[in-house]
Amino acid sequence: MNSRLSHATIATLPAGTELPRYDRRAVRPGIVHLGVGAFHRAHQAAYVDACLANGETHWGVVGVSLRSPDTRDALAPQDGLYTLAIRDSAGERLQVVGSILSLLVAPEDPAAVLAALTEPDIRIVTLTITEKAYLRAADGTLDESHPDIAHDLANPGSPKTAHGYLTEALARRRAAGTPPFTVLCCDNLPANGATLHRLLIEFARLRDARTVGTELSRQGDAELARYIADDVACPSSMVDRIVPATTDADRARVAATLGIEDAWPVMTEPFCQWVIEDRFPAGRPAWEKFGVAMVEDVRPFEDMKLRLLNGAHSGIAYLGLLSGHATVDRAFADPAIRQFVDRLWAEAIPTLPQDAGLDTTAYTAELAxxxxxxxxxxxxxxxxxxxxxxxxxRIVASALARLEEGLLPEHLSLVVAAWIAACAARGSALPQRHFTDPLDAALNDLFSRNPATDEAVTAVFDLAGFAKAHPERQKLIEFVATHLVHFKQGGPKLAFAALGIGNEPPRLGG
Incomplete structure (x- = not known):
């Protein structure tokens, strides 16, 4: 099969395949997206696709990869088209998405990315760059010591980080008299819009400090931080859709159905949710017509998603790995893990806002x-x-909230212990790089010294900045250390048994 998905071949796709319901030649870019990976293509790009089909043809997407050319290399020969495979236990539905008009690779051509960001028609910049790409220090502030931050401060015209690109583009727009774009964070950070806004201001202050006394400073451009603080909107959002990594078997199956090749189809579930703080001075698509909740306050929705969905996902992942389960559905079918997740939810739910009208019973049933x-x-x-x-x-915030109320975080703290145990198991019970973490070098050095369990947990908390300066920090460390001893002595089975798991039916979400 040599034929590729593209403008030239899309008309040959079989009946039943959903195709873009608009003329792509009439679409103009209005959004730049940083981090154009699978999640963006299953989520934000799909919502924009619906808006384009509704006649809002000035909101096409320019996709930017900040690191790898893989997405560009896969989709450029396909004119940006790709297949969204929406899967559940009953079957699969294929939708061709056309909202991504072009793709750029930042390390190859920083100037092209900055040119796209400074186009007056670009009114929104969205981001899915993962939590680690925000380059926060352990205390949550910008990691000024990170080499990429130092590079961007010294080389504003050829940045490496999202902070560098956004700040330089905003500086150029300001100098040209072009209104600023709205920056919409779609990553799993607490109060993600406010967090990103603060990081951009911190980065801009560092830039300002470098220009003091220069010609730029005398022209007034050394007040970039104030400009970003006062004039750049960074609304918060909450995103939710499960997007597994695409496999070769997925590619082969999609190609067999379509009759042509798609180099990078995206797998996802039917469920999709987006909650956005409605603050867009430069305008926005009418996302609310397609199920997006435009609200004044995202925080209750964000907290519920982070603590119930993402928190459970992390628990399932680490316990699943330690129990020999390769996928979420297999791990969740394990009676002990299923019972553990119910108890995890029971601990996390009381830490959520109680006056926001959240229906946690329906939500956990849907998660199950x-x-x-x-x-x-x-x-x-x-x-x-x-x-x-x-x-x-996902976990630590809930655990600390329980301790503040005099409640026990027995199951929440076990997730932290399971993460430490899974990290330590790489190279022995698990393959060496079965999963990765920004702290891998420091963690591997720590584990190589084989410290006592309580010392190891304290060191991990220090490295990761967990519960830094929190009055309940030591109590949480003690809970985690107790669980970690159980993992070391008898694996998940003993850790579960110590909590009495294994002899009661599921309670929530079942």
Whole structure:
């Protein structure tokens, strides 16, 4: 099969395949997206595709890869088209998405990316760059010591980081009299819009400090931080859709159905959710027509998703890996893990806002159905990546909230212990790089010294910045250390037995 998905071949696709319901030649870019990976293509790009079909043809997407050329190399020969395979246990529905008009690779041509970001028609910049790409120090502030931050401060015209690109583009737009774009974070950070806004201001202040006393400073351009603080909108959002990594078997199956090759189709589930703080001074697509909730306050939705979906996902991932389960559905079908997730939810739910009208019973029931989706084959190793960046908002925040109320975080703290145990198991019970973390070098050095369990947990908390300066930090460390001893002595079976898991039916979400 040599034929590729493209403008030239799209008319040959079989009946039943959903095609773009608009003339792509009439679409103009209005959004630049940083981090054009599988999640963006299953989520934001699909919502934009619906808006284009509704006649809003000035909101096409320019996709930017900040690191790898893989997405560009796969989709450029396909004119940006790709297949979204929406899968559940009943079958698969194929949709060709056309909202991505062009793709850029930042390291190859920083000038082209900055040119796209400074186009007046670009009014929104969205981001899915993963938690670790925000380059936060352990205390949550910008990591000023990171070499990429130092590079971007010294070389503003050829940046490497999202901070560098956004700040330089905003500086250029300001100098040209072009209104700023709205920056919409779609990553799993707490208060993600406010967090990104603060990081951009911190980065801009560093830039300002370098220009003091220069000609730029005398022209007034050394107040970039104030400009970003006062004039750049960074609304918060909450995104939710499960997007497993695409496999060669997925590619072969999609190609067999279509009769042509798609180099990078995207696998996903039917469920899709987007909640956005409605603050877009330069305008936005009418996303609300297609199920997006435009709200004043995203935080209750964000907290529920982070603590119930993402928190459970992390627990399933690490416990699944330690129990020999390669995918979420297989791990969730393990009676002990299923019971553990119910108890995890029972601990996390009281930490959520109680006056926001959240229906946690319906939400956990829906999560249970989604986790049981046998068609997705969502790999536990994929979810396990970057635990040091994910666990603070998914697990640690809930655990600390319980301790503040005099409640026990027995199951929440076990997830942290499972992460440490899974990290330590790489190279022995698990393959060496089965999943990765930004702290891998430091963690491997720590584990090589074989410290006592309580010392190891304290060191991990220090490295990751977990519960830094929190009055309940030591109590949480003690809970985690107790669980970690059980993992070391008898694996998940003993850790579960110590919590009495294995002799009661599921309670929530079932």
């Amino acid at each position: 159905e989604r986790f049981s989706n046998t068609a997705l084959a969502h790999r536990t190793a994929q979810i396990a990546n970057d635990g040091s960046q994910k666990l603070p908002q």
